[in-house]
Amino acid sequence: MKQDKAEKIIQKAEKKAAKAAKQVELAGKKAEAAKQRQMAQAEKRAAKAADAATKKAAAKTKKAEAIAKKAQAAAKRAEEKKLKALAKVAEKAVKTGEAVDGGEAAPEKKKGKKKLLLLLIPVLAAVIGGAVWFFFLRGGGEEAETQEPIPIPMEYLLNETPITALPVTGEEVLVYQEEIPPEPPAEELEDAGEKKDGETEEDGENSEEAEDAAETEEAPGFTRILYRYEGLQNPVSLISAYAALMTTEDAGFSVVDETLLRIDPPAEYGERGSVQLARNAPTAEDGTGGGVQSLLLSWEGTGCSVTLDMPEGRVRDPKPEAPAPSAPSRGLSDLEAIHPSKLGLPGETMESYRLIPQEGSVRIAGSVCMRVNVYSKNGQHAGSYFLSSDGKLYQLDEAANAVVELSWE
Known part of the structure; x- marks a missing residue:
């Protein structure tokens, strides 16, 4: 009897040991699965961050290339203008010299005028050349502002987020892109370049140093991006269809007013006008994104424009209207x-x-x-x-x- 009881105890202990071993094995598998999930999530986050960094670098590279190209074109135009100006001055100088030679003036006077002309030509060339380069450095006039059309975009990029662009096709359509930097505060414009009463030269130097340090800091505000379309056949229908597409649930935009308050879409689109679309952008796991994404659509004649912006605030619903007077309460x-x-x-x-x-x-x-x-x-x-x-x-x-x-x- 004692032997049977001992065997039962041993069998029971063996079963417990086997069960414990199974639990240890199961716990090990769970730990391994959890570790693999964590590694997969970490790899996913790393890949997402790398992808975001690559896109950001590509966008900056593209922007730098566009700026360099624009600067080269402006420099070329300035050089051509400079050469034309020099040619005109030289031609005028030659004509003036011929008129002097053909007259009956005294030889001493002719020689004096020729020497004066020879001296004036390089001086005028230097003055005109300096004026041309000053004109170029200041931004130029109409020629410096001439833009080259870009390929019709299929997507807009707003704060690293791709957004479906206007569905436009056709060789006759021209698209131009430009950046609209934020306007400086009015106080800064009034104070710029002015010395306050009682300010010494040393104070002026210190203020200049402070201004230089301020210039190195990132300018506040968001640089808007403007896409301008020309040569469209029916911009009204195009804007209407695009607004309907972007206000679907998948796109997530809403028609808003200037305070980002959701409003009803226009009942009818006229021959000219504007409408603003906006949505609240989600924040990614790495902290990027967020804010408000805005599309300002304007149209007139055969052209239209799309302005990409990130205004401050949140897109929100209007406050509910006050309920109508209810029926007399009953108790x-x-x-x-x-x-x-x-x-x-x-x-x-x-x-x-x-x-x-x-x-x-x-x-x-x-x-x-x-x-x-x-x-x-x-x-x-x-x-x-x-x-x-x-x-x-x-x-x-x-x-x-x-x-x-x-x-x-």
Whole structure:
């Protein structure tokens, strides 16, 4: 007997050991699976961050190339203008010299005029050349502002986020892109270049150093991006269809006013006008993104424009309108005076029932309601009803776990 008991104890211990080993094995598998999931998530985050960095670097490279190309074109135009100016001055000098030679003036005067012309030519060339380069450095006029069209974009890039562009095709359509830097505050414009009363030269030097340090800091605000389209056949229909596409649930944009308040889309698009679309951008796991993405659509004649911006604030719904005056509220006294048949109860009067209101409230169809339990005189539960703040009466259908509206009349 003792031997059998010992064997049973041993078998039981072996089973426990086997069960424990199984649990250890299972725990090891779970730990390994958790480790693999963590590694996969880490790799995914790293890949996403690398992808974002690559896109950002590509965008900066593209922007730098465009600026360099624009600068080269401007320099070329300035050089051509400089050569033309020099040629005109030289031609004028030659003509003036011929007129002097052909006259009857004294030889001394002719030689003096020729020497004067020879001296004036390089001086005028230097002055004109300096003026041309000063004109170029200051930004130039119409020639310096001449833009080259870009390929029709299929997507816009706003803060590293791709956005579907206007669906435009055709060789006759020209697209131009430019950046609109944020305007400096009015106070900075008034103070720029002016020395305050009583300011010494040393103070001026210190202020210049402070201005240089301020220039190295990143300018506040967001640099908007403008896409201008020319040569369109029907920009009104194009803008209308694009606005409808971007305000779908998948795109997530809404028609907003200047305060980013959601408004109804235009009932009709005229021959000229503008409409603003905006959405709240989600924030990524690495902290990038967020803010508001805005598209300002403007159109007139055969052209239109799309301005990409990130204004401050949030896209939001308007405040709900004040509810219309509700029907006169009804209380327990009205429920006590109602005919029992209106509540689905037998009898001729409610005097044979007890009405007991419950603490708290519930909301039905947007209205706050008070629950009232009705009992017969022998204590049997006869039904549950709800009195709403807007004067409506509901009955609880316990079988369907739903409420049914009843009529007072």
